[in-house]
Amino acid sequence: MNRLDRLFAILVLLQSKKFVTAERISEKFQISVRTVYRDVKALTASGIPISYEATRGYFIVSGFFLSPVAFSMEESSALLLMEKMVRALADKATAIQYTNAMTKIRAVMKGNQLELLDVLDESTQLQFQDIWQLQENFIPKVQQAIAHKKQLEISYKDKSEQQSVRLIEPIGLIFYAFGWHVIAWCHLRQDYRDFKLNRILSMKEPGGGFEKTDHLPVSHFMDNLPVKY
Structure with a gap:
């Protein structure tokens, strides 16, 4: 992963959590803590309002919003597989919410990705026992x-x-x-x-x-x- 991609990925990670420690970033991206400090400094210099709280880690100041991100085909395929597993193993209410989330994800995907995802959707099936799925929305x-x-x-x-x-x-x-x-x-x-x-x-x-x-x-x-x- 080049540095530009890593900076963007760090930003997405920070938006997905309330607090993220330098050690967590270091572990996820296989970089040193010193490199984490430099990356965060670069993001701050570019206008991203990142702050730090002792013992809890970095966080993005409330009010900042990152425009919708693009998903790779591999990420989309993984999400599609999880949607089918949720339908099989969770309750109906959870399955509906996951499908709603997938609809939003599809809305930011490119046309050729949607076509490939439709092929995978039709070609990926799960066999499971009905007793695994919860009948009540608990x-x-x-x-x-x-x-x-x-x-x-x-x-x-x-x-x-x-x-x-x-x-x-x-x-x-x-x-x-x-x-x-x-x-x-x-x-x-x-x-x-x-x-x-x-x-x-x-x-x-x-x-x-x-x-x-x-x-x-x-x-x-x-x-x-x-x-x-």
Whole structure:
């Protein structure tokens, strides 16, 4: 990657995150931290309002907007493949939102790219079991609860078909063993629990925020999953 392409890629990365450390940029683009400093200085000199906050990293000052970027054919193909996987493995609401995002992406693509993408769309198919796809639109609700640290009230049916109502504080969403699982603090059990989304019968948002302030990171649960697939 030449320097001009790298500068543009760094700018896109900065726009995609609230904060980005010099070490993260260095790792992603395989350059030294000193080179990162020079690149950021070059972007600032060209008029990009980049600032820095100690311990958190670089950020673009609020109000700056980068014009729509162009996508390479390889990037577009990867996004198309992910769209098909989302349709197969997520719920309908998430699939619709991803398709809407793909429509916006297609709108900034060139004509010849669209033609090639249509060929790939018709030629790429997935075979999957219906039980993998969620019938209820729970993923967006769980994502919003995690992002805004909001409690959820769920009606849940366990492996033995026993039903219960739980007030939970969701901290992570994990796909493993061919199913979606929400990792959450359960107020009933006063401990973390792994709730499989396709066993949730209903979900409500009672409106309360998290009461527990020292939740474990999701990586802790990723390291201790019961299976490796």
